[in-house]
Amino acid sequence: MKQTKLKLLAVILLCVLVVVGCSPQEEEPAAPVADGITPFNQLVSGAFQAPGDTIAYTFEGTADQALYLEVRSIEEGAVDFMLAGPDGREIFASTGRDYRPHSGDAQAVLRHENAYTLTLTARGEDTPGYAFILWHVDPPVIEAGEIQPGNRHEGRIDISGQVAEYYLDGQAGQPIFLEVHAVGEGSIDFVLTGPDGMEVFSTTSRDYRPASGNAEVTLQQGGRYTLTLNPRGADIPDYAFVLYDVGEAVIEGAALQFGVLNRGEIGVPGQMVEYALEGRAGQELFLEVREIDNGAIDFTLIGPDGLEVSSTTGRDYRPDSGNTEIALRETGDYVLTLNPRDADTPAYAFILWEVDPKVIAGEMIQLDVLIRGQVETPGQIVEYLLEGSVGQTLMLEALAIDEGSVDFILTGPDGQELFSSTGRDYRPSSADTEFTLDQEGPYTLTVNPRDASTPAFEFIVRVNE
Secondary structure, rough: OHHHHHHHHHHHHHHHHHHHHHHHHHOOOOOOOOOOOOOOOOOEEEOOOOOOOEEEEEEEEEOOOEEEEEEEEEEEEEEEEEEEOOOOOEEEEEEEEEHHHHHHOOOEOOOEEEEEEEEEEOOOOOOOEEEEEEOOOOHHHHHHEEEEOOEEEEEOOOOOEEEEEEEEOOOOOOOOEEEEEEEEEOEEEEEEEOOOOOEEEEEEEOOOEEEHHEEEEEOOOOEEEEEEEEEOOOOOOOOEEEEEEEOOOEOOOOOOOOOEEEEEOOOOOOOEEEEHHHOOOOEEEEEEEEEEEEEEEEEEEEEEOOOOEEEEEEEEEHHHOOEEEEEEOOOOEEEEEEEEEOOOOEEEEEEEEEEEEEEEEEEEOOOOOEEEEEEOOOOOOOEEEEEEOOEEEEEEEEEEEEOOEEEEEEEEEOOOOOEEEEEEEEEEHOOOOOEEEEOOOEEEEEEOOOOOOOOEEEEEEEOOO
């Protein structure tokens, strides 16, 4: 019985040794040079055992075969990748690093049918692990078909190294606008090439901001254009875009009349609106943007000499960010251009005011006497004079502001600002300020409404005892 147990124990021990010996974790280290067939479109991984080692992978290639090397990971160090043809000549060389493995990505089109060798070499004293995929890019170009202007086009890149091509039959003088709706995981270069093979434009759209790929251009030739979608690196994103035939690129708005509300809407991405204005040198204007319902619009005034006079941007969540004061330098024809940002097609409303006079001369300030005033036009200010003496301590009290906010600014006889405070319609007393005069002479109190408000107001300057 005891002998039988010993035999059974020996068998169990032998089985354990066999299992342990067959376990991958206990395999002997791979040889520095591992010649073998590299499978296409599959993850290949390994590790170097000593600094300076090389590992070679071979595969059978065919003429005109498109390949893309995607380096997935490099652990601790750097690896040089070199592809050589059947004649031993280098086809490409790249280096992948642990902090940026994709720097080792490379692509090539093979010229001959035969055996090719991909050699990996560890740099310096590194003994990194690595992982890569050698993609057989078939087909290298996805023929995606004709672009239908105004229609949404969707697709996907299936293999790293692929591109998608669309074609467009264009006319000389035709304005177009590319709007990228979506890019999933990665970035895509959108490149438009003309009938003569020359690049018309190139933009890049990213997954976190597809609109960065938007572009507008006026075609210079009639004929067939090619729009190529080329993902960056090893990205295989899906995408969606619309190419618009803008038609009328510039919409002629009515001649501007001061103080009149102007309304309009952009119908197609890439369009803009121009308004004509007769101006004169020294004229003071105020642009008040009332509404923008979708997106953002740049408002740009161009002078008779073709130079920009002012530029501002109104946004749907805050149209008055487009408000601005304008001083004309010349007499002649001006153009106010409304140019939506990105692919926005907003409705809008604005008024252009003539600010005349720019400065309303208020009465002389009498201490402890109530003063009432009113701003009639956006952009106007009211100035009051105060005769002061050195050492006087006074108090500004804002008693009422019926609309918006007002800045109260006191300037000394030397032109230097003594204080600035702001009162608001819901709390005019926020402007209340105590101050001590440090000069003899006339002081100027300026009442300056914020934005496009035209408030009535009341205040008093008291002797602060």
